[in-house]
Amino acid sequence: MVLLGIFALLAILALVLFLKLMFSWWISPIQRNRKFQRCGFQGPPPHFPFGNIKEMKKKNGVDSSFGSLMLTHDIHSTVFPYFSRWQKSHGN
Numbered sequence: 001m002v003l004l005g006i007f008a009l010l011a012i013l014a015l016v017l018f019l020k021l022m023f024s025w026w027i028s029p030i031q032r033n034r035k036f037q038r039c040g041f042q043g044p045p046p047h048f049p050f051g052n053i054k055e056m057k058k059k060n061g062v063d064s065s066f067g068s069l070m071l072t073h074d075i076h077s078t079v080f081p082y083f084s085r086w087q088k089s090h091g092n
Helices: 002-038 053-057 081-090
Strands: none
Touching: none
């Protein structure tokens, strides 16, 4: 009888943990993106379970060797090329 109670408690704890993880990895990013869009911020929608990592890893199409880099004070687009792409496609 006690063993059955322990298994039931473990099953409930596992279910609560699963639901909490699903909310934080799936529901919460979608809600946050909708809230940003209502405030006027545009951007790529998050994808389950890793957000925009796949899009961030896409190549920029620019040769990234050291000799081809232009000297500029705007290092943001060099260090974070995906932000530059998103800004061009979604606006400021």
